[in-house]
Amino acid sequence: MAARNGKNGLLEKWRIDEKPVKIDKWDGAAVKNSLDDAAKKVLLEKYGYAENFNLVDGRLLICTISCLFAIVALIWDFLHPFPDSKPVLAICVISYFIMMGFLTLYTSYQEKNIFLVSVQKDPAGMDLDHTWQLSSSLKRFDDQYTLRVSFTDGKSKHTREQEITKSVGVFFDGNGTLVMDQFEKCVSKLHNTLATEKKTK
Amino acid sequence: MLSIDFLDDVRRMNKRQLYYQVLNFGMIVSSALMIWKGLMVVTGSESPIVVVLSGSMEPAFHRGDLLFLTNRVEDPIRVGEIVVFRIEGREIPIVHRVLKIHEKENGEIKFLTKGDNNSVDDRGLYKPGQHWLEKKDVVGRARGFVPYIGIVTILMNDYPKFKYAVLFLLGLFVLVHRE
Numbered sequence: 001m002a003a004r005n006g007k008n009g010l011l012e013k014w015r016i017d018e019k020p021v022k023i024d025k026w027d028g029a030a031v032k033n034s035l036d037d038a039a040k041k042v043l044l045e046k047y048g049y050a051e052n053f054n055l056v057d058g059r060l061l062i063c064t065i066s067c068l069f070a071i072v073a074l075i076w077d078f079l080h081p082f083p084d085s086k087p088v089l090a091i092c093v094i095s096y097f098i099m100m101g102f103l104t105l106y107t108s109y110q111e112k113n114i115f116l117v118s119v120q121k122d123p124a125g126m127d128l129d130h131t132w133q134l135s136s137s138l139k140r141f142d143d144q145y146t147l148r149v150s151f152t153d154g155k156s157k158h159t160r161e162q163e164i165t166k167s168v169g170v171f172f173d174g175n176g177t178l179v180m181d182q183f184e185k186c187v188s189k190l191h192n193t194l195a196t197e198k199k200t201k
Numbered sequence: 202m203l204s205i206d207f208l209d210d211v212r213r214m215n216k217r218q219l220y221y222q223v224l225n226f227g228m229i230v231s232s233a234l235m236i237w238k239g240l241m242v243v244t245g246s247e248s249p250i251v252v253v254l255s256g257s258m259e260p261a262f263h264r265g266d267l268l269f270l271t272n273r274v275e276d277p278i279r280v281g282e283i284v285v286f287r288i289e290g291r292e293i294p295i296v297h298r299v300l301k302i303h304e305k306e307n308g309e310i311k312f313l314t315k316g317d318n319n320s321v322d323d324r325g326l327y328k329p330g331q332h333w334l335e336k337k338d339v340v341g342r343a344r345g346f347v348p349y350i351g352i353v354t355i356l357m358n359d360y361p362k363f364k365y366a367v368l369f370l371l372g373l374f375v376l377v378h379r380e
Contacts, residue, residue, distance in 0.1 A: 059225065070227075070234050073235070086245075096231065172262045
């Protein structure tokens with residue numbers, strides 16, 4: 001019992017969910033990632049939606065299969081030294097690069113900057129669940145961050161989108177610490193606009 | 202717990218993101234591996250890129266030159282051509298010129314090599330009792346070269362700690378850094 005509590009305790013100390021997010025304000029990728037994560041937090045924690053991992057899992061699957069081809073090639077070549085392994089190597093190499101092509105197509109056309117797919121379960125359990133999607137973009141060396149919220153009605157399959165573009169300077173202080181309150185207000189406003197639209201329709 | 206700031210990103214990741222970081226690292230290693238194996242298949246040589254390690258072929262090749270090899274079955278080996286070969290039991294490839302060839306009617310050959318800058322032929326380098334090389338010892342023929350770049354490989358092999366340090370730091374960077 002004590003051992004298991006100890007292990008959980010170590011994991012808790014390792015994860016730092018509650019510490020305020022501090023990043024290098026000049027690192028564009030880190031800025032976008034922290035804003036995306038914060039938006040995710042708002043939707044998942046404040047509104048209690050459930051994250052749907054299918055999109056991410058698809059990408060993980062493609063990457064895993066590619067690595068498997070590479071591992072097979074490595075092991076086969078080790079067991080059957082070179083000239084004999086030529087056909088197998090050729091197949092693995094070609095398959096690997098086909099998977100790479102697949103991956104590029106998948107990230108460009110399926111994922112399209114979407115970093116969260118979440119499901120709003122109907123409290124009554126009667127109607128179908130609604131889907132909320134978040135996507136964002138931040139151009140290199142630019143400070144304009146665009147957050148797009150899209151709402152898909154479970155029944156009508158109708159999709160509505162709303163987006164907002166703000167400078168990242170609005171959400172980060174001079175040290176690079178994310179001001180969660182500001183950002184949460186912004187995300188919530190976006191969310192509520194879409195939610196109320198739904199009610200009036 | 203040590204709180205090293207650069208690890209903060211990792212600590213905030215959930216299981217999927219951690220797995221993706223590992224996968225990312227795996228993909229980079231796999232890409233390099235697949236390009237190498239692909240070159241092996243295309244050129245037919247088991248070591249398509251070699252570094253010249255000694256000055257025995259000066260002034261043609263200098264220590265540190267990078268050579269691109271092919272090992273097509275159709276290319277006949279003729280006297281005067283430069284071949285890269287491995288002596289049985291040793292893993293270091295040697296880049297020397299062919300001096301003499303004995304050829305049987307069915308195409309099997311035995312040949313003798315010598316480095317341009319050496320004063321004697323390579324019999325001293327061959328296995329004890331071996332006087333000739335055969336096709337199976339050949340790694341390939343040089344088809345192109347880039348001067349000096351191979352010095353990095355020579356340095357990495359002379360100072361293995363340096364190599365491991367560089368690889369370790371690169372690996373750590375890829376694992377921790379989010380895209």
